[in-house]
Amino acid sequence: MSSIDRLDSELLKRLNTNARAGVAELAAQLGISRNTVLARLQRLEKAGILKGFRPVIDLEAAGVPxxxxxxxxxxxxxxxxxxxxxxxxxxxxxxxxxxxxxxxxxxxxxxxxxxxxxxxxxxxxxxxxxxxxxxxxVSTPLAYRTQPLLDHLTSEAGWGRSTALPT
The missing domain is CATH 3.30.70.920 (Lrp/AsnC effector binding domain/regulation of amino acid metabolism (RAM) domain)
Structure with missing residues (x-):
């Protein structure tokens, strides 16, 4: 049993794509209220699932190959x-x-x-x-990722409300 649902996974997916996205932007993308986005983010942080927002550093581009x-x-x-x-x-x-x-x-x-x-x-x-x-x-053909696992774990967990996922 997963401690996150499909809505959490979709929210995390969008943050992985653009960690600078604002609450209003995330709410519009997901078709939910800003309060829901805020509540979900707070719950994910409090549960220790979301550990913060960090830049992704390309060490090779920074001169550390x-x-x-x-x-x-x-x-x-x-x-x-x-x-x-x-x-x-x-x-x-x-x-x-x-x-x-x-x-x-x-x-x-x-x-x-x-x-x-x-x-x-x-x-x-x-x-x-x-x-x-x-x-x-030698190379990293597949960088660290979590989204495919989260999508798999929450595929049948529901959206957290009665409406369908946005397309």
Missing amino acids: VQAFVGLELDQRELAQVIERLSVIPEVLEVTTQAGREDLLVKVAAVTLADLQQAVGRMIEIRGVRHSNTTLS
Whole structure:
């Protein structure tokens, strides 16, 4: 069971397309009142589903063309300390925990391969890191997305009211 319905999904889709869209514009696009849009946005934020509005940065266009994923195997007792130390490395974009041989997957970006190598070197010097495995990202043919999943999850959830979806 989904905690969002089709109207929420449609609202999020429009925000993904244009995060600068105003409440009145969203209401007109969706055929609902401005108050409904505001209430839905507030509910989505309060529930932690909508975590804010951020610009999408093209790192390559910004002069940072090298991206990689670094898997780190850890001494489990040092997890919190390792994450804290990773957070001060500027090239570290994201850290996720995972199951498998490696405990953390670290997304990294750098200007050059030498910069990447230095960043990885700083990672493996952190107490508690046992092993690293770096995979260089060549391209991103499918960028991070959530809308197809939300559409799938809410396809039969209803629109939240008795009228049909706008076309």
